[in-house]
Amino acid sequence: MDQGNPRIALVTGANRGIGREIAYQLALKGLKVLIGCRDEDKGRHIVDDLRQEGLAVELQVVDVNDTESVRKMAESVKNQYGRLDILVNNAGVLLDHGVSVLDIEENVIKETFETNYFGALRMIQATVPLMKENRYGRIVNLSSGLGAFEVLKGLLKLKGSSPAYRISKTMLNALTCLVAQDVAEMGIKVNAACPGRVQTDMGRATASKSVVEGVPAPVTVAEGADTAVWLATLDEEGPNGGFFRDRKPANW
Ligand SMILES: NC(=O)c1ccc[n+]([C@@H]2O[C@H](COP(=O)([O-])OP(=O)(O)OC[C@H]3O[C@@H](n4cnc5c(N)ncnc54)[C@H](OP(=O)(O)O)[C@@H]3O)[C@@H](O)[C@H]2O)c1
Numbered sequence: 001m002d003q004g005n006p007r008i009a010l011v012t013g014a015n016r017g018i019g020r021e022i023a024y025q026l027a028l029k030g031l032k033v034l035i036g037c038r039d040e041d042k043g044r045h046i047v048d049d050l051r052q053e054g055l056a057v058e059l060q061v062v063d064v065n066d067t068e069s070v071r072k073m074a075e076s077v078k079n080q081y082g083r084l085d086i087l088v089n090n091a092g093v094l095l096d097h098g099v100s101v102l103d104i105e106e107n108v109i110k111e112t113f114e115t116n117y118f119g120a121l122r123m124i125q126a127t128v129p130l131m132k133e134n135r136y137g138r139i140v141n142l143s144s145g146l147g148a149f150e151v152l153k154g155l156l157k158l159k160g161s162s163p164a165y166r167i168s169k170t171m172l173n174a175l176t177c178l179v180a181q182d183v184a185e186m187g188i189k190v191n192a193a194c195p196g197r198v199q200t201d202m203g204r205a206t207a208s209k210s211v212v213e214g215v216p217a218p219v220t221v222a223e224g225a226d227t228a229v230w231l232a233t234l235d236e237e238g239p240n241g242g243f244f245r246d247r248k249p250a251n252w
Contacts, residue, residue, distance in 0.1 A: 013091030017200035064119030137188030180241025198224035
C-alpha cells in the first residue's frame with residue numbers, strides 16, 4: 001500500500017478516549033481512518049477536528065450493540081472502499097465499578113457483555129469478509145489485564161469489583177484466541193491489547209473507589225493507544241493470537 005492507496009482502518013468508539021487517540025495515531029501514520037461512532041453529531045465533530053490537522057478521516061456511524069447498524073457499516077465500507085484492512089474493537093463500557101460479584105444485577109452483566117463481548121464479535125464477523133478477499137487484515141481487541149486469570153484469582157491482590165467488566169474482557173481474550181486460529185490462513189492477525197489504566201472518562205471513573213484504591217489513572221491516552229496502534233500495523237512477521245501490554249506479551 002502506498003500514499004495513493006493507503007490502508008483503511010476502522011476504530012470503534014473513536015469519538016473520545018483511547019479510541020480517538022488510536023484513530024489519531026493511525027491517521028498520522030498515513031492511513032485512511034474511519035471514525036467509528038454511534039452518535040453521528042459527536043463523530044462529525046471529531047472528524048472536523050482531525051481534518052483540520054490535514055488527516056484523512058471519515059465518519060462511520062456504528063453502534064456495536066446493534067446488529068443492523070453493524071450490517072449497514074459493513075455494507076457502507078464495502079460499497080465505498082471494497083475492503084477493510086484494520087479493525088480496532090475499542091468501544092467498551094464499564095458499568096459496575098465498585099460492585100461485588102455478590103451484588104451485581106443480571107441486567108448490568110448483560111448490558112456489559114452486549115458491548116464488550118458481543119459488540120466485538122459482531123464487528124469481527126462483519127469485517128473479516130472485507131479483509132480475507134485481500135488476504136490482509138489486522139484486528140485489535142481492547143482488553144484489560146483486569147480480565148486476566150492471575151488477576152481474577154487474586155494473585156495481584158486487587159479488589160474483586162467490576163465483575164461484569166472483568167469477565168467481559170476474559171471473554172474477549174478467549175474470543176481473540178479462537179478467531180486467531182480461524183483467520184491464520186487468511187493473512188489476518190488478531191491480537192488483544194491492555195492499555196493500562198488510562199486518563200480517560202473510564203480510567204478517571206475508577207480512581208475514586210478504584211481496584212487500586214485512590215490511585216489516579218497513571219497512563220496518558222497517547223501511551224494507552226500505543227500498543228493497539230502497534231498491533232494494528234504489524235508486519236507479516238508479527239504475532240497472531242496474543243495479548244500485549246506496552247508492546248510486550250501479557251499474561252491471559
Ligand atoms: N481507560 C482505561 O483505563 C482502560 C483500561 C483497560 C482497558 N480499557 C479499554 O479501552 C477501551 C476504551 O476505553 P476508554 O477509557 O477510552 O473508554 P471511554 O473514555 O469510556 O470511551 C468509550 C468509548 O466507547 C464508545 N462506546 C460505548 N458503547 C458503544 C457502542 N455500543 N457502540 C459504539 N461505541 C460505543 C463510547 O461512545 P459514546 O461517547 O457514544 O458513549 C466511547 O467513544 C475500552 O474497551 C476499555 O474497556 C480502558
